[in-house]
Amino acid sequence: MTDMARGMVIIGAGECGGRAALALRELAYDGPVTLVGDEPHPPYERPPLSKDAMVSEAPEIKAIASEAILAEKSIRHIHSVQAVAIDRAAHAVRLSDGSVLPYDKLLLATGSTPRKLPMPGLGPRCVYLRTFTDALAIRAHLTAGNRIAIIGGGFIGLELAAAARKLGASVTVIEAQPRILMRGVPAEIAEIIHEAHVAEGVKILCGDGIVSIADDGKQVRIALAGGQELSADLAVIGIGAVPVTGLAAEAGLTIDNGIAVDAELRSSDPDIFAAGDCCSFPLAVYGGRRVRLEAWRNAQEQGALAARNMLDTGEAHAAVPWFWSDQYGLSLQIAGLSDEGRSTVRRDLGDGAFILFHLAEDGRLVAASGIGPGNAVARDIRLAEMLIGKRAKPAPEALGSQAIKLKSLLAA
């Protein structure tokens, strides 16, 4: 038998790996496709875990593809096991159950894992959110009157704070930085989200570090540098994520803030690809600046792109980063990386919704950050994303004027 019988192996059955497996079949690849995941579930959407899945009575996974669909597409899903070693010379992956999977091309879609709080005193009431199982465990504590401490004022923590409030829990967010959402969200927008939380009864403590935590299994006592002490029934730690690179590193692949890949998502081994949260890649729209993104759409798009390139299409990554968050009735959307900007133009859309356009020194539109009720900013953020992708230099006056449709700037 030729090597063709080995087929494609995907390690990581999350959004990225799941999309890659489906994409291989959509691309009419008819060799073996094997998807390996350490969770018991079929690939599922992770964004609801800090949002809708939290507030419903009986949370369910939102599957990307059910086991039946995977079977129908002849995608072999090996679940509840870990990949423990890659034998690059033999083109094979060894799994925690002792089995060995040979591959023609391998995709590492291993994702990221919550950054651990480097502090003694953590116990069973100090938890992280990454998986559906984590979400279920947290959900059990989100009841009226329960005190929830959220360590970290990033997206996960804040979305969870909103969900916990909706369920009547008492919520305190502790953020060591001077404000919430320091990473990637302009202060003007972070302030609106901050105010929304305060209006809903969330207590937010910024600029105050934690000096000690004591978890006796029933409650968590947290002492802050400023002298304040608080007790909680549950502490959820959301202080960022780190890429899962151990398998790749042990196999000798180049690691650089994630598994280093080229524009085609190929690692330092030409037969091994990496995509999604676990990889760092050159972002073409910013001249090849190497980035790693923890974003849902990036995971989707890179999964599909990796699938195409595993079939040797030689297609370079060209997408513009895009993030979103929902909290209470507000929706935040960001296209591009706002730290690329040197000046900002504001466009008001009515009903309190607005977009900040971030321009580089040469006038190029490099990012757009918007916030507003419902989906008020969605359409214009999408258009901004296209303008960013085109490396357009729209006139600041046009960006700032509600009277000028962004769509008309695309044609220019």
Next chain:
Amino acid sequence: MNDWVEACATGDIDEEDVMRFDHGGRTFAIYRSPDDEFFATDGLCTHEKVHLADGLVMDDIIECPKHNGRFNYKTGDARGAPVCVNLKTYPVKVDAGKVLIQIG
């Protein structure tokens, strides 16, 4: 099956745009294509029930405002992740400057 319902005036929708139309407890999306034809689909994205009328029309594609699911609004066909369930479409006619859809 002759239940034509007036949704809007033709001038209410720009070319290559979409608007929301609610009727009888249901919500629809009415589209005007770049070549000035009108179309109608169910108004909510099949992925997470978001109003498509808040989305962006480019050529014959409507893109959901929330998670960028794409559909061909002329046929209802889902065009890629994260959506996989097609949209239902409805017959449309224009009569005396009014856009009518057959809800059925």
